[in-house]
Amino acid sequence: MTKAFLCLEDNFLLEGESIGSEGEAFGEVVFNTSMTGYQEILTDPSYKGQIVTMTYPHIGNYGVNEEDIESRKPFVEGFVVKELSRITSHYRAQGSLKDYLTRYGIVGIQGVDTRALTKHLRTHGAKKGIISTTTADSQILLKKTQASPGLVGRDLVKEVTCEKAYVWGPQEKAARYHVVAMDYGIKQNILRMLTQAGCRVTVVPAAATAEEVLSYRPDGLFLSNGPGDPEAVTYAIETVRNLLGKLPIFGICLGHQILGLAFGGRTFKLKFGHHGGNHPVLHLTSQKVEITAQNHGFCVDIDSIPNQEMVLTHINLNDRTVEGMRHKKLPVFSVQYHPEASPGPHDARYLFGDFIKVMAK
Numbered sequence: 486m487t488k489a490f491l492c493l494e495d496n497f498l499l500e501g502e503s504i505g506s507e508g509e510a511f512g513e514v515v516f517n518t519s520m521t522g523y524q525e526i527l528t529d530p531s532y533k534g535q536i537v538t539m540t541y542p543h544i545g546n547y548g549v550n551e552e553d554i555e556s557r558k559p560f561v562e563g564f565v566v567k568e569l570s571r572i573t574s575h576y577r578a579q580g581s582l583k584d585y586l587t588r589y590g591i592v593g594i595q596g597v598d599t600r601a602l603t604k605h606l607r608t609h610g611a612k613k614g615i616i617s618t619t620t621a622d623s624q625i626l627l628k629k630t631q632a633s634p635g636l637v638g639r640d641l642v643k644e645v646t647c648e649k650a651y652v653w654g655p656q657e658k659a660a661r662y663h664v665v666a667m668d669y670g671i672k673q674n675i676l677r678m679l680t681q682a683g684c685r686v687t688v689v690p691a692a693a694t695a696e697e698v699l700s701y702r703p704d705g706l707f708l709s710n711g712p713g714d715p716e717a718v719t720y721a722i723e724t725v726r727n728l729l730g731k732l733p734i735f736g737i738c739l740g741h742q743i744l745g746l747a748f749g750g751r752t753f754k755l756k757f758g759h760h761g762g763n764h765p766v767l768h769l770t771s772q773k774v775e776i777t778a779q780n781h782g783f784c785v786d787i788d789s790i791p792n793q794e795m796v797l798t799h800i801n802l803n804d805r806t807v808e809g810m811r812h813k814k815l816p817v818f819s820v821q822y823h824p825e826a827s828p829g830p831h832d833a834r835y836l837f838g839d840f841i842k843v844m845a846k
Contacts, residue, residue, distance in 0.1 A: 489616060504564070505586030505591045506589075508619060513612070515606070517537055519828075533560045534713055538603060539564075567599045568596070569595045636714055641670075647668045650687060652686070662845075666686055669743070670709060671711075678825045687701055706734045711739035714752075715783055725743055733816035738823060740819060755782055764801060764803060766801055785807050795810040798820075801821075816846065
């Protein structure tokens, strides 16, 4: 097999074998602790700009199919695994993971010590990196990595959002509520959950203005997940700020961060982010612990929001960071994690019901 090399900006270097497209891939290197769901991870637009390392050692055994995707195509920049399965065995499989990576031009590497890489990232933080099949010169790899763009200050939403508004799925007139969903990199299962909750959904581009949103006469506004630095998506922050008090609002992940910024708060970058399907989150009202799926590298500083308008509702039990908030008076709330995913498996789906309740009022 073709040799491949992974190099971080601090000169941490690993040698392995190519498992995808040949060439070079740049991005922030992060690790994901999920044991399964690699196809959902590959097609999650929130991973735009990142190289994902899977901590589970054996990946690809159940292949890929066209049903488990979360968006129109994979968005990860590169993929790192300990061992890629040579055998695909599942009744739903329509192809191998290796062929899938090659088809979509994703540079991948296997045969590296992902445990050592993960420990390095936990100790030193997420790093810019490169996967290359074109050169073995460590100094060339290091220079290219250090010269590549990071995530801070970078608007990646414009690279994953839809080009024009569209209606999601069947839109029966019996649906009680009409929701406009801002597409910052929305996952398809979020749209499924909204329709299952009884909503008609119109998805609009991230650059849609407040006037355009209101022209649809919606009952509520949904702010989706997405990639990159939330502070760089200034147009989205302005739109949401202009809609505060005019619609019930529910935000997830990047949408949660944009909501915090729209209220005048700040966000900050986490050391190595939260990526995986096993993050414990405490719901402060019920005192119940939810096992959640997460994928984010930035966090809301709730204490920076003026006048303490937002109340903390959920906290991460690993590092005590903000995982949810709601407004004291307005029908506005958000969470940092992904309630549409199912690691719990259904611990957080009540949030879609909460959205229905605030629209009903």
